[in-house]
Amino acid sequence: MPEQAEFTGPFAGTREVSGTGWSLRDQSPTPKLLVYEDFESDGLVRGLLGVAFGTSTTEPDGVLVCGVRPGEWLLLGERSDPGPPASGAVTVDLTHGLAMFRLTGPAARDVLAAVCSIDTSEEMLPNGAVCGASVARVACTLARNDVAGEPSYLILSQRSSGRYLFEALGDAGGSRT
DSSP, rough: OOOOOOOSSSSOOEEEETTTTTEEEEEESSSSSEEEEEETTTTTTHHHTTTTTEEEOOOOOOOOEEEEEEEEEEEOOSSSSEEEEEEEEEEEEEETTTEEEEEETTTTHHHHHHHHHSOOOOOOOOOBBBBEEEEEEEEEEEEOBBBBBBOOEEEEEEEGGGGHHHHHHHHHOOBBB
């Protein structure tokens, strides 16, 4: 049986653009697991994950757990325990179906605000917040996940929109490669 090609995301190799006070990196190969809670579990999965809708937390193994909708979580990163988090949970691997970009730096909020449908101010989108938004007219999931004290946003979209979204964000910030 022939080997499968390694998944690299919308771009071949590492892709990054930057401008004054911001950088944008393609992190599409990051594992992405969607977890749904079935109707009978009565909050058991939420209790085990410890994350409410609209918030996120980083687990000890480095996985970012995002409450993307009521009864639905997105786990971003390599899990130390690959099994489902609890009985009553349904999991779907979305690694290859979603593009994911990290926009970081003191000017990241301004770059995002230029193409985003929501208020990206600190009061409305603090560190740890998760929401759905239109970014450059593409339906996305946003997770504010600061890095080393700098504002940082994970932006996830359908993989088919990845290249367009990456270029639109770069254009919004006046990128240089």
